[in-house]
Amino acid sequence: MERVHLSNEDQAVNDIDDILKAYYKVAMKRFVDNVVLQVTERHLLGLEGPVRSLSPDMIADLEDGELMDIAGENFSASSTRNDLAIKFDRLQKAFQIAQQAAI
Missing domain, CATH: 4.10.93 (Cytochrome C Oxidase; Chain I)
Incomplete structure (x- = not known):
């Protein structure tokens, strides 16, 4: 070069x-x-x-x-938010159960 x-x-x-x-x-x-x-x-x-x-x-x-x-908010956003809140609660309960089982 x-x-x-x-x-x-x-x-x-x-x-x-x-x-x-x-x-x-x-x-x-x-x-x-x-x-x-x-x-x-x-x-x-x-x-x-x-x-x-x-x-x-x-x-x-x-x-x-x-x-x-x-x-x-529109219906789809509201229903998605509600579904996610339900899933979050279930996951939180499962996490608590897993923590108790680990002890």
């Missing part, structure tokens, strides 16, 4: 290029973070934002069915 000999000027150019690429990467991430932060603060959490409209009084006035539509 042949070696490539760079002049000092070419090496400096390559170094500066690498530095600028790294800076650009960091600066772009920071810019995107700032845009997201400003949009969130000004539009979602601002005085006219949708988060302000969700007051405790509004939530208290909702019917049970409306609350389930907004925040309730």
